[in-house]
Amino acid sequence: MTDPATLEFRDVSKRYGDGPPVIHDLSFEVGAGEICVLVGPSGCGKTTAMRMVNRMVEITSGDILIGGRSVRQRNAARLRRDIGYVIQQVGLFPHQTIAGNIAAVPKLLGWDRHRIAARVDELLVLVGLDPEDMRDRYPAQLSGGQRQRVGVARALAVDPPLMLMDEPFGAIDPINRERLQNEFLRLQAQLERTVVFVTHDIDEAIKMGDRIAIMKTGGILAQYASPAELLSQPADEFVEDFVGADRALKRLSLLRVRDVNLWHPPLVREGEPTAAARERAARSEVPFPLLIDADGRPLGWLSERDLSRETVQAPADSMADPVIDRDDVLRDALAELLQAGTQYAPVVDPRGAVVGVLSVALVSHLLTSGDLTEEPPTQRATVR
Numbered sequence: 400m401t402d403p404a405t406l407e408f409r410d411v412s413k414r415y416g417d418g419p420p421v422i423h424d425l426s427f428e429v430g431a432g433e434i435c436v437l438v439g440p441s442g443c444g445k446t447t448a449m450r451m452v453n454r455m456v457e458i459t460s461g462d463i464l465i466g467g468r469s470v471r472q473r474n475a476a477r478l479r480r481d482i483g484y485v486i487q488q489v490g491l492f493p494h495q496t497i498a499g500n501i502a503a504v505p506k507l508l509g510w511d512r513h514r515i516a517a518r519v520d521e522l523l524v525l526v527g528l529d530p531e532d533m534r535d536r537y538p539a540q541l542s543g544g545q546r547q548r549v550g551v552a553r554a555l556a557v558d559p560p561l562m563l564m565d566e567p568f569g570a571i572d573p574i575n576r577e578r579l580q581n582e583f584l585r586l587q588a589q590l591e592r593t594v595v596f597v598t599h600d601i602d603e604a605i606k607m608g609d610r611i612a613i614m615k616t617g618g619i620l621a622q623y624a625s626p627a628e629l630l631s632q633p634a635d636e637f638v639e640d641f642v643g644a645d646r647a648l649k650r651l652s653l654l655r656v657r658d659v660n661l662w663h664p665p666l667v668r669e670g671e672p673t674a675a676a677r678e679r680a681a682r683s684e685v686p687f688p689l690l691i692d693a694d695g696r697p698l699g700w701l702s703e704r705d706l707s708r709e710t711v712q713a714p715a716d717s718m719a720d721p722v723i724d725r726d727d728v729l730r731d732a733l734a735e736l737l738q739a740g741t742q743y744a745p746v747v748d749p750r751g752a753v754v755g756v757l758s759v760a761l762v763s764h765l766l767t768s769g770d771l772t773e774e775p776p777t778q779r780a781t782v783r
């Protein structure tokens with residue numbers, strides 16, 4: 400497999416004729432294997448910036464380096480063959496089969512038939528399509544989502560060190576769009592290509608990007624940062640407006656339950672003296688003891704009535720429901736708490752053992768303080 404390339408924009412500007420610059424002194428670096436998203440309002444120059452990378456648009460001044468090498472010194476046709484390119488309208492050749500479409504660049508490079516056929520099937524499987532079923536069809540016989548997958552397969556055909564994706568999922572309905580985004584991220588985790596991805600949708604940028612370049616009209620870079628940094632420290636009012644008033648909530652999509660400084664529940668097992676359980680509860684942020692089985696899995700919350708006996712007995716009065724997965728996205732975990740109408744719930748590891756408690760108060764504290772490591776509040780005053 401080819402190694403992914405680094406990409407650098409170095410003081411890049413673009414003017415058409417005597418007009419004002421549509422790209423103005425653009426400088427940023429993309430690490431090998433990272434997804435860099437260019438995002439901004441319509442006409443800000445995203446597509447122009449991207450097309451200068453494969454020289455479909457010529458650079459007026461400055462330079463773009465791929466793997467440290469200037470694109471200006473490369474033969475444009477050969478450069479394009481080395482760069483995967485996916486666009487919104489896919490641009491499949493209508494009179495060629497799916498196999499023929501995916502094989503376009505390998506054919507240009509003179510691969511032999513067997514190698515091409517094997518690569519086509521491998522790529523179809525990679526993007527979640529059945530080779531038997533798809534190989535001989537024509538683009539018109541596919542759904543929009545399937546065509547887009549073929550577009551991605553075609554761009555990956557010669558395992559390019561760099562991929563350019565211009566609003567690749569823009570024309571797809573929201574449900575399939577989300578599916579394609581997830582599939583692409585799964586693919587990327589495996590392939591680790593360097594990707595430049597254009598979108599006008601900030602939510603898509605936050606989801607897909609390792610780094611995001613937010614651009615303003617005139618091709619000016621407003622901020623270049625990781626999604627988390629962009630949301631917590633927008634550089635100016637333009638970025639703040641662009642990421643939206645709900646940026647605090649958006650941050651919850653970037654965090655996992657395991658990133659939070661969770662509460663430590665008073666854990667008790669069947670047969671233990673209730674006095675010990677009470678004492679543990681008195682020292683915890685959570686007012687009620689949590690009954691667990693021999694493997695540490697949550698069985699239920701103990702009520703006052705449960706604690707009136709000598710020893711702890713199963714089952715507990717109230718079930719431990721919901722139970723939250725440590726690896727869940729924080730936004731989904733909060734949704735679970737709100738949906739269940741509960742203030743807090745046990746968090747478990749992949750084996751189902753309790754590792755802590757997540758509460759609405761912890762999430763709200765996180766949203767207002769923005770600091771994950773700070774001492775969290777307790778639930779002592781709240782009654783379940």
Ligand SMILES: Nc1ncnc2c1ncn2[C@@H]1O[C@H](COP(=O)(O)OP(=O)(O)OP(=O)(O)O)[C@@H](O)[C@H]1O
Pocket residue numbers: 415421439440441442443444445446447448599
């Ligand atoms: N060939 C051209 N000649 C003159 N101006 C052009 C040309 N191509 C693009 N522009 C101008 O350059 C600016 C940037 O266009 P570009 O397509 O890069 O924007 P964009 O951010 O990708 O927009 P959108 O989100 O609407 O696709 C626009 O003002 C556009 O009108």
